[in-house]
Amino acid sequence: MLEYLFKRLLSLIPVLFVVSIAIFLIIHITPGDPASTILGLEASQQEIDELNELMGFNAPIHIQYANWMKNVLKGDLGDSIFMRQPVTQAIIEHFPPTLSLAIIAQIIAIILAIPFGIIAAYKRGSVIDTTLMSVSLLGMAIPGFLLGLFLMLFFSVKLELLPVAGYKPLSMGLWTHLRYLILPSIALGTVQAALITRMTRSSMLDVLYLNYIKTARSKGIKEIKVLLKHALKNAALPILTIIGQSFGSLVTGAVVIESLFNIPGIGQLIMNSIVRRDIAVIQGVVLFVTLVYVIVNLIVDLLYGVFDPRIRLDGK
């Protein structure tokens, strides 16, 4: 197990290296430069060139990369030229809102999706199944930002129950914290819920008609127990995979929802940095996001062994 963990972590290094080169090249191929952003629309070319020179953006690309890599290996992701703070600090400040949002959205998604998926599979072909599947199709089809706008209009503007946008940290109290995250979490969670519902249903259908379920039923075990203990557990792996993927995408920043609800998370950070051509931040965040994604996947892989003891990660 430990050996497996170690191998997986080791395999991270080339992944991060390739990602870093790719992102470095993409940023530098993209036209636009940070000095223009700082100086504004009407700055002269001379001013822009001067500032770029001073900030070291006129050096050849491989030199810039080498300098950056050297610092990264020392644990220094560089400084944001726009925010005037270390990139690491920017990430640390922008991660909590995203993490909170991801956790709440994921909880909403799971609470909705698993029961719905089980019911739809159990009542296969019935009106309930058709309704649930239609609703989940709608949930997948509706763009998150549109749902977010509807939620904002209804719950904030019409009913005035929840704040329109913004973010308050947990330190200001749990309820204050949650109030600002409920709507964006629903907007995000619904899309994920639709996905997980469908996966749960099809995964359950795969096992519900197998012989061991019939055996369990014929032994007189209660239906609920058959469903949850015998069927769900065996159907868990694909569901777990999809939950892992969905959490991975949530925790690495929901760009549109974060900017709609003005949540200063990783998604906003990366979007703003791209607009500002704040190169150090873009690189730092992409590395961070890759790392988080890989770790989430690793955790999912480890969980496989828990749900299905036949899977042995050490290969013995």
Add this chain to the structure above:
Amino acid sequence: MRKSKIFKLVSLVLCLSFILAACGQGGTDTKEQPPTNEETGAKETQYKDTITVAMTAQPPTLDASLTQSQVTFGVAGNIFEQLYTMNAEYIPTPELAESVEISEDKLEYVFTLRQGVKFHNGKEMKADDVVTSMNRWLNVNGRAKALLEGANFEKIDDYTVKLKVTRATSDVLIILSTRSLFPTIMPKEVIEAASPEGVKEYIGTGPYKLQEWKQDQYIHLVKFDDYSPVDSEPSGFSGKKEAPTENIYFYFVTDHATRIAGIKTGEYDVAENIPLENYEELSTEEGVTLYSKPSGSLNAFFNTTEGLLADVKIRQAILAAIDANEVMLVSYASPEHFTLDPGYMNINQPQWAVKAGAEYYNQANPEKAKQLLEEAGYNGETVTLLTTKDYQEMYAATIAIQEQLRQVGINAEVSNSDFPTFMETKKDRSKWDIFITSNGYNVIPPQILAVNPDWAGFSAPEVKTYLDAIRGASSDEEAQKQWANLQQFMYEYGSSTALGHYNSSMATTDKVEGFVFFDQPIYWNAKVAQ
């Protein structure tokens, strides 16, 4: 056995996420957080102690001398002041200076400073600070450097400074008073510690001081208790600043829909930059006050140096084809949001609002255009219109013009990219023929982009001659005449065209009092009723 394993694992994951969340919070715990509206509302005073503003973007810096960014000026105007500033009639009015004496030859300006003015760090503002600040401004602000080439400030005594300029012009005080050039006065030490990217601390003399800048979230300003206001009626950027509200929060809310929803619910007291398509909706909303005023012009710039449009006949054909009314309607939704006028300068500023070149403006004459194209021997070559969807009005206008050009038989193509790419591509004149930008007003003609050779490559030598004549004019009338000549020349040359003048809109809740929407929103006398 296995159950407990699962239980342990789940608990571990949960614990981990809480620890992560808690660690993450650590960074923000210690800092002061903005109070919510409910909290501020709980006090029993008549007015709230906080005004919340939703602005469109985070300023790139608050070091206003360095940038041309409008969002910077909006916030920095509360923190910093200048020697002279503009009143509502665009007349230079003393702010940190008490008075000025101008030598007969117009080459020396002696400013007497106000005494007892304190910086936010408690230090008194004296000549050393002013000289250091102003000389830095003359050095780092590209436009100041170009307009006042070779100028220099020096100290006479603690409360007197002298500006020496190398050319006698009529607009020196105007330049010093211009908000979009913003010669901010900061303490000498702050200027000396500055790096090329800007100063490291934002310390000014204004009615508000910077309390906290939370990246990508908000800027929090608090009232500066030792502020010493001038004793005159508020007018434009000048006059008494009272700071009746203790805190101003500028939230960065990029999404229009969110700003609008926020002003409806009172989450924000002020929402900057209301898109025109939402103006109608908000104007019927109870409890919301709208402000709208002309704030710039939409202009089409032609590539006079390279490609097809290097031929003046083709440019004139394009001018003949353009229906400015249609373009403005497409870009700004309704006639109440724009004004058709051939001028490049502020239509509310009588000094420069001239109609020279009107015969070339808004011609909407396809027949003439076709004839000119034939004379020029146009043969279906592609005309590239460069644009960006990041600015909706620029994109909409580009599409409208593309269609108008197609109507007269020009093979017009649109090249669209994000804003930084647009700016970068614009530099390469082989890649475009026409681009359209919306440009905020400037105070004097030499500042406008339409006469700036860097902007679109328009570098006819006549421009410089006219600009010199404007700046060296002996009277306002003479200057105006010269400007009219230049504007006429630009239209005849076909270097660019104004398409129209657009209004900017803002919204406040009707609980906001004392707020003024001048060239920028003015918050220092604003307060919000409970």
